[in-house]
Amino acid sequence: MRCRWANPSGEAGTVTAELATVLPAVVLVLGCCLGAVQVIGQQVRLTDAAADAARALARGDSTERVAALVAAQVPGAHVSAHPNGEFLCATVQAASGFGPFSAWGLRLEASSCALAGGL
Template structure:
């Protein structure tokens, strides 16, 4: 019974960590898309790896982190979040070329 409760609480903590990581990825994608430095967001996110790719007028960010939940983290579970935002620097150049 106690083991079941511990696993349920651990699962809730992992879900909350995933939500925070997803929010950090979205914020970082928006900041990079505007040309801002996203280092502060990335350092607070607890991400262990970061990747940013621009494609088709979008800036996509992928963050990965190991779980910080005791017991579940020992199993080697890692979380990944990906988010994309409009790359405003690219879109500004395109709109200026089209005469808008």
């Protein structure tokens, strides 16, 4: 008696071969998605650091103190300040922290402004 699930056409193992072919692509896509989430997290930290830097500059803190504040939040970040009317604005830039995106030269940037002389 033959098993009704037997494959009479001799294609045994094709599902295994297809899985072995597709699995590296699935792992690559999953890795890129997780890397993108990491880059988004870094962008959120840059935005928060830019807001803190703008408020500190508006209070009159020194640029060295503001640079130290930003470096504590996002290692390797560079901060620049510029006036915009009655506001002081801070721009924070950093290279991507995720390897492949960093290798491609992806730089992240965030800006924020605060009312000059504010508390």
